[in-house]
Amino acid sequence: MHRLSIRDMGAGLRAKKFSSSELVEHYLRRIQALDSRLNSFVTVTPDRARSAAAAADAILARGEGGPLTGIPLAQKDIFCTEGVRTACGSKMLDNFIAPYSATVVKKLHDDAGAVMLGKCNMDEFAMGSSNETSFYGPVKNPWDLTRVPGGSSGGSVAAVAAGLAPVATATDTGGSIRQPAALTNLTGIKPTYGRVSRYGMIAFASSLDQAGVVARSAEDAAFVLQAMSGFDPLDSTSVDRPVDDLIGGLGKSVKGLKIGLPKEYFADGLATGARAAIDVAIAELTRLGAEFREISLPNSPLSVPTYYVVAPAEASSNLARFDGVRYGHRAEGVKTLEELYKRSRGEGFGAEVQRRIMIGTYVLSHGYYDDYYLKAQQVRKLIYEDFRRAFADVDLVLGPTTTDVAFKLGAKTNDPVAMYLNDIYTIAANLAGIPALSVPCGFVDGLPVGLQLMGNFFDEARLLNVAHQYQQATDWHTRAPKEFA
Amino acid sequence: MSAPAGWEAVIGLEIHCQLQTKSKIFSGAATAYGAAPNTQADAVTLGMPGVLPVLNGDALRMAVKFGLSVGAQIAERCVFARKHYFYPDLPKGYQISQYELPIVFKGHMDIELDGGVTKRIGITRAHLEEDAGKSLHEGFIGQTGIDLNRAGTPLIEIVSEPDIRTAAEAVAYLKKLHQLVVYLGICDGNMQEGSFRCDANVSVRKIGAEKFGTRTETKNVNSFRYVEKAIEYEIGRQVEVIEAGGKIIQETRLFDPGLGETRSMRVKEDANDYRYFPDPDLLPVVVTSGDIEKIRATMPELPEAKRDRFVAQYELTKYDAAVLTAEAALATFYETVVKDSGADPKICANWVTTDLLGALNKAGKEIGDSPVTAGMLAGMLNRIGDKTISGKIAKDVFEAMLAGEGDADSIIKAKGLVQITDEGAIEKAIDDVMTKNPGQLADYRSGKDKLFGFFVGQVMKATQGKANPDAVNRLLKQKLAP
Numbered sequence: 001m002h003r004l005s006i007r008d009m010g011a012g013l014r015a016k017k018f019s020s021s022e023l024v025e026h027y028l029r030r031i032q033a034l035d036s037r038l039n040s041f042v043t044v045t046p047d048r049a050r051s052a053a054a055a056a057d058a059i060l061a062r063g064e065g066g067p068l069t070g071i072p073l074a075q076k077d078i079f080c081t082e083g084v085r086t087a088c089g090s091k092m093l094d095n096f097i098a099p100y101s102a103t104v105v106k107k108l109h110d111d112a113g114a115v116m117l118g119k120c121n122m123d124e125f126a127m128g129s130s131n132e133t134s135f136y137g138p139v140k141n142p143w144d145l146t147r148v149p150g151g152s153s154g155g156s157v158a159a160v161a162a163g164l165a166p167v168a169t170a171t172d173t174g175g176s177i178r179q180p181a182a183l184t185n186l187t188g189i190k191p192t193y194g195r196v197s198r199y200g201m202i203a204f205a206s207s208l209d210q211a212g213v214v215a216r217s218a219e220d221a222a223f224v225l226q227a228m229s230g231f232d233p234l235d236s237t238s239v240d241r242p243v244d245d246l247i248g249g250l251g252k253s254v255k256g257l258k259i260g261l262p263k264e265y266f267a268d269g270l271a272t273g274a275r276a277a278i279d280v281a282i283a284e285l286t287r288l289g290a291e292f293r294e295i296s297l298p299n300s301p302l303s304v305p306t307y308y309v310v311a312p313a314e315a316s317s318n319l320a321r322f323d324g325v326r327y328g329h330r331a332e333g334v335k336t337l338e339e340l341y342k343r344s345r346g347e348g349f350g351a352e353v354q355r356r357i358m359i360g361t362y363v364l365s366h367g368y369y370d371d372y373y374l375k376a377q378q379v380r381k382l383i384y385e386d387f388r389r390a391f392a393d394v395d396l397v398l399g400p401t402t403t404d405v406a407f408k409l410g411a412k413t414n415d416p417v418a419m420y421l422n423d424i425y426t427i428a429a430n431l432a433g434i435p436a437l438s439v440p441c442g443f444v445d446g447l448p449v450g451l452q453l454m455g456n457f458f459d460e461a462r463l464l465n466v467a468h469q470y471q472q473a474t475d476w477h478t479r480a481p482k483e484f485a
Numbered sequence: 486m487s488a489p490a491g492w493e494a495v496i497g498l499e500i501h502c503q504l505q506t507k508s509k510i511f512s513g514a515a516t517a518y519g520a521a522p523n524t525q526a527d528a529v530t531l532g533m534p535g536v537l538p539v540l541n542g543d544a545l546r547m548a549v550k551f552g553l554s555v556g557a558q559i560a561e562r563c564v565f566a567r568k569h570y571f572y573p574d575l576p577k578g579y580q581i582s583q584y585e586l587p588i589v590f591k592g593h594m595d596i597e598l599d600g601g602v603t604k605r606i607g608i609t610r611a612h613l614e615e616d617a618g619k620s621l622h623e624g625f626i627g628q629t630g631i632d633l634n635r636a637g638t639p640l641i642e643i644v645s646e647p648d649i650r651t652a653a654e655a656v657a658y659l660k661k662l663h664q665l666v667v668y669l670g671i672c673d674g675n676m677q678e679g680s681f682r683c684d685a686n687v688s689v690r691k692i693g694a695e696k697f698g699t700r701t702e703t704k705n706v707n708s709f710r711y712v713e714k715a716i717e718y719e720i721g722r723q724v725e726v727i728e729a730g731g732k733i734i735q736e737t738r739l740f741d742p743g744l745g746e747t748r749s750m751r752v753k754e755d756a757n758d759y760r761y762f763p764d765p766d767l768l769p770v771v772v773t774s775g776d777i778e779k780i781r782a783t784m785p786e787l788p789e790a791k792r793d794r795f796v797a798q799y800e801l802t803k804y805d806a807a808v809l810t811a812e813a814a815l816a817t818f819y820e821t822v823v824k825d826s827g828a829d830p831k832i833c834a835n836w837v838t839t840d841l842l843g844a845l846n847k848a849g850k851e852i853g854d855s856p857v858t859a860g861m862l863a864g865m866l867n868r869i870g871d872k873t874i875s876g877k878i879a880k881d882v883f884e885a886m887l888a889g890e891g892d893a894d895s896i897i898k899a900k901g902l903v904q905i906t907d908e909g910a911i912e913k914a915i916d917d918v919m920t921k922n923p924g925q926l927a928d929y930r931s932g933k934d935k936l937f938g939f940f941v942g943q944v945m946k947a948t949q950g951k952a953n954p955d956a957v958n959r960l961l962k963q964k965l966a967p
Contacts, residue, residue, distance in 0.1 A: 080535045093534065100528050102535060200535040206765035235537050236767050314765055317567055320578025321532040325631065341571055364569075364760035373762060 001026045002163035006220045013070050020053040020070030027072050031164045040158035042077050042136045043085050044118035052115040067223050069113030074165035076156045077119035079105050080200040088202045089124040089134040092322050092329045092348030102200020103232045104211050112227040117165050121155030124350045126204040128152050129422040133352040142481040147406040150180030157184040157214050162484035167215045167224050173208045174307050175426025178438035181214050182401035182450020185440045187221050188214040192458050193433035194239035197232030203318040205311040208430040218467035222246040249461035250468040255289030258394040264300040265399035277442030277449040297386040302379050303427045309363050309376035316360025384432040397454040400425050401438040405447035435460045439467045440476040494720045495697050496649035497686040501640050502672045504547045510615050510639035511538030518678050526633040532576030537766050544639035547671040548588045548613050549780045555608050557592025565764045570757045573631050574618035584761040587612035596657040606658050607646030616640050652716040656709050668813045676707045687719045699733040703747050706740045715740040719747050799830035808838050815852045818859045825863035844887050857886045865893035874904050875954050905952045915964050918943040930967040
């Protein structure tokens with residue numbers, strides 16, 4: 001059952017081959033049996049899942065409902081879910097039962113009828129590229145349990161790749177959907193900034209964060225992204241623009257599509273094996289009718305430094321609310337206000353979060369703001385201009401998602417900068433606000449390689465279309481890790 | 486009271502004015518004063534993880550109205566900025582405010598000083614921001630209670646240029662600003678409830694000096710009287726310190742009303758670096774000239790314009806016009822009386838300013854709580870106009886209305902106060918009085934003119950005061966003539 005696509009799952013539900021309740025039991029059993037090896041779930045919600053499944057079955061029995069009715073789904077533990085612990089990978093929120101639900105959660109469950117299995121593990125406050133900063137322990141890559149699944153959405157990808165959930169939500173600030181998707185053979189999409197509501201999504205870097213999906217195929221991702229997208233009056237940065245028909249758009253031919261290859265993305269730093277897999281994919285897409293040309297995104301080398309000024313700055317601000325006063329971790333036995341703050345925050349936050357808060361505070365501080373934050377925001381405009389110029393010539397941009405396949409647990413934890421460089425290909429899309437996705441395109445020594453497609457604003461339909469066409473002609477995405485088959 | 490000889494005080498005022506929107510500036514939580522603690526604190530107010538702010542359009546419109554009323558420029562594009570500091574009554578660890586690009590800038594307020602002199606006080610800027618919650622120490626042992634009902638209430642912070650030179654000027658500026666924001670309907674002006682809060686920046690310098698001296702900030706002085714006292718004290722204190730050879734420390738001070746002194750709260754030198762940056766959760770606000778004109782069309786008549794109109798339209802003295810227009814509610818009351826009664830506006834003015842306000846002040850009531858409504862007063866004036874009662878009787882009717890005995894007609898009926906206008910009846914009463922007082926009659930007819938008043942009094946007595954005084958005068962003159 002866990003190998004079925006969302007389309008086939010939906011068909012099976014309607015044909016009464018199985019019920020949503022049976023689907024849910026199937027996944028709950030798998031989680032129970034297998035997740036101890038992965039640590040992909042922080043909170044499993046069996047009771048909720050069962051009542052939601054029963055409700056979905058009733059709707060389906062009436063002949064009503066949509067493509068996601070009764071389909072099980074895992075939520076990254078960054079989305080507030082009313083009445084359920086929402087910990088964001090942090091000790092700071094280990095005791096936090098959200099008093100309200102994120103718009104994305106409402107849309108997927110209340111509106112679209114998907115059934116929540118539980119909350120997935122993640123890097124603490126979404127800060128990380130390996131899911132090794134979580135208070136709840138690292139997540140393992142189902143393809144090789146000695147390696148990282150990527151981050152920050154490590155739990156989401158591990159769960160889906162191992163068949164513990166058909167699909168999962170995730171979030172992407174500098175690559176946290178695409179990079180882990182690439183390392184676990186999944187399709188992961190980050191939509192245009194403002195396409196999906198951020199209300200209820202615990203904020204890391206407000207001008208970069210976006211919610212998206214990790215799935216086993218572009219079509220699965222399309223079903224979920226369709227339900228997640230749309231204007232939200234509770235989010236001032238959400239865009240009031242109709243959502244395209246993402247499923248309807250999957251079938252278009254890619255003939256004549258112009259795809260740019262940024263020369264800066266195919267230079268040193270990209271591992272040979274990954275490069276080879278991508279070259280094969282380019283050949284495949286050419287065969288399907290796409291036309292490739294070299295382009296230049298000259299400000300690419302500035303992406304990582306720009307990001308690591310802007311994101312920590314916004315994070316230091318967004319995390320100021322975690323002070324032990326109203327919710328979350330409060331240190332015991334404090335005698336003064338200052339002690340309350342220092343100890344609650346010192347105890348509640350892990351090392352990486354503290355590091356970024358300090359960097360962020362520094363770059364916003366008096367005397368440094370102009371040289372750092374202001375300058376970084378100006379450089380950001382240059383990076384956006386690179387893409388604007390590119391999209392005048394090409395329809396999409398293609399490049400690698402990561403420099404290499406999944407690395408070993410612990411390999412980069414002592415070198416934050418080396419860890420940060422994992423995001424080198426993915427960060428630009430967040431800075432520019434454009435949509436981007438990663439699709440599986442091969443293996444190196446049994447480990448998945450991902451290929452990244454970036455599009456112009458609100459071009460999610462085209463990205464998913466190209467990914468889907470590629471997936472009709474190839475079968476990389478259908479492979480599953482043997483241990484979790 | 487001015488600064489000591491040879492010295493000049495330089496004063497700038499910052500007013501935090503709560504805008505009376507129904508809900509908060511960035512969320513739908515209610516703003517009404519006086520609710521039980523934390524019952525008006527929604528997820529956004531509480532700074533829950535994941536929440537986002539959405540701007541309340543009414544708050545923006547009120548800020549624009551304010552800007553238009555002080556002749557200020559309205560920013561075509563203004564930006565919200567985060568101002569960071571840690572304090573328990575600041576839920577997000579930052580306040581959403583405005584920094585480099587405020588909604589309103591470069592305005593002014595003209596104040597009237599003693600001797601009829603007008604002085605222009607510049608208004609540097611007014612910006613929108615959210616209020617913080619309240620920290621309560623009373624009733625909590627070894628702890629502080631945090632009430633977040635107030636957190637998120639919209640404020641405009643109005644910053645004056647340092648053009649003010651005396652405590653009296655400061656109070657004149659404050660009073661005029663206070664009147665203005667209440668008139669505009671953007672603030673309820675309730676200083677005890679914290680709707681209108683004043684911080685005073687004070688420094689001193691030798692007269693003729695070019696540079697400003699070091700300034701101190703005295704916070705949250707919440708009555709006009711206290712502002713005056715606090716500024717006077719601070720001027721005196723600073724001069725004393727400097728003359729004794731000391732230096733003024735840049736710091737925040739609190740006014741102690743009991744002692745009439747300011748005392749140091751914290752040293753501003755070590756004050757927070759607020760790390761301002763544009764709030765990425767909010768878009769820049771664009772205000773077009775079309776938007777401004779729409780808002781301008783909803784502006785009420787402002788105090789000065791209304792006062793001048795009253796002088797012209799109702800032929801009142803400037804003084805009376807000023808009294809009647811001090812509060813918008815009172816001005817409306819007066820104009821309703823004029824419209825509904827058809828009486829001479831000057832007479833209406835007398836009744837309102839003398840009889841009504843006198844009574845209300847004595848009872849400690851506001852015009853809004855007056856037992857005599859504008860309609861009731863107009864009704865009574867109509868009865869004087871149609872001669873049902875005399876002006877003198879009207880005073881009794883008015884007292885009865887104040888006491889809640891009903892409107893003019895029901896009181897006149899109940900107490901049988903209808904004026905006697907029937908000349909036959911009056912003549913009969915006069916004849917009667919003349920018959921009963923032959924001695925005085927003879928004296929009057931032989932030249933003692935002063936006795937006229939005696940006869941008037943007797944006739945009024947005989948008619949329980951109800952005889953129409955004009956008729957009595959006219960007929961008595963006729964009948965008493967030799």
